[in-house]
Amino acid sequence: MNTIIEVKNLSKVYEDAKVLNDISFKVEEGEFTAVMGPSGSGKSTLLYCISGMDRPTFGEVVLCGKEITKLPDEKMSEVRLRQMGFIFQHSYLLKNMSIRDNIVLPGFKAGTLPREQVNQNADALMKKTGITNIATHDIKKVSGGQLQRAAICRALINKPDILFGDEPTGALNSSTTREVMDIINLINAEGTTVIIVTHDMKVAARASKVIYLIDGNIKDQLNLGKYEDNSEKRSLREKKLSDWLESQGF
Ligand SMILES: Nc1ncnc2c1ncn2[C@@H]1O[C@H](COP(=O)(O)OP(=O)(O)O)[C@@H](O)[C@H]1O
Ligand SMILES: [Mg+2]
Known part of the structure; x- marks a missing residue:
């Protein structure tokens, strides 16, 4: 199995606060990792430092065998555009543009495929996520769930x-x-x-691995194994996770 990301001794220090403290872990190809922890424990900072949106103060992040934390900004943007997809709490789709135009934009920007191919990939993604019927809609006219599906399509357009x-x-x-x-x-x-x-908890229970962060430290990690789409197995995972979270003091 290939290691997609290796985080080595990563720390993030602001003037008066150590937000991440010597974090190390690996993510293998095909894994689904969830990061949990109390508010302010450093989850977003960790995600941003791993993905090059922010820089760690110390430590390394190796993406597909290449150290990325010291890349110049321009190179880092390229890595993010081609190798990573992002979704947030809000979709951050651009206004006054259709759903499809939002989705193809990073594909056109990357310029690795002909526009026709990017359009076809966008159509396939919209079909997969069930938003084909709103492809030409303005983003103001669709629901929050549909916006988030569109954000997922946009994140996947360059096959990260x-x-x-x-x-x-x-x-x-x-x-x-x-x-x-x-x-x-x-x-x-x-x-x-x-x-x-x-x-x-119900979201994290779908991951194969859950990392629990507290005060910028990895306190513990739970392996849940591959997700299976059936309600009985899902409730067993949720039970296992909630017992574990309780033991973490969540
Ligand atoms: N730019 C910043 N300058 C100083 N402190 C920050 C900055 N960004 C985040 N922090 C602090 O880092 C800690 C972790 O924040 P964050 O990663 O957003 O936590 P979480 O996502 O787990 O809620 C918090 O105490 C927050 O106040
Ligand atoms: Mg956060």
Whole structure:
């Protein structure tokens, strides 16, 4: 199995505070990692330092065998555009543009495929996520769940090695959360490595591995194994996770 990301002794220090403290872990190809922990424990900072949106103060991040933390900004942007996809609590789609135009934009920007191929990939992604019917809609005219599906399509348009999410279901109700997580589990089952930060136990229970962060330290890690789409197995995972979280003081 290939290691997609190796985090080595990563620390993030602000003037008066150590936010991440000597964090090390590996993410293998095809894994789905969830990061949990109390508010302020450093989850978002960790995600941003791993994905090159922010720089660690110390330590290294190796992406597919290449150290990336010291890359110049321009090179880092290229890596993010081609090898990483991002989803956040809000979709951050551009206004006054259709859903499809938002999705193809990073594909055109990367310029690795002909525009026609990018358009075809966008159509396939919209079909997979069930938003074909809103392809030409303005983003003001669609629901939060549909926006998040579109954000997922946009994140995947360049076929990234890894999909990052910071509280990607944080603004969704429980049934929309389930639908969005079904899509993320499907994408993961098809081979995309996933790392998400979440407060939601039901979301984290879909990961193969859960990392618990407290005060910038990895306190513990739980292996849940590959996700299987059936309600009985899902409730067993949720039980195992909630017992573990309770033991962490969550
Ligand atoms: N730019 C910054 N300058 C100083 N402190 C920061 C900055 N960004 C985040 N922090 C601090 O780092 C800690 C972790 O923040 P964050 O990673 O957002 O936590 P989480 O996502 O787990 O809620 C918090 O105490 C926060 O106040
Ligand atoms: Mg956060």
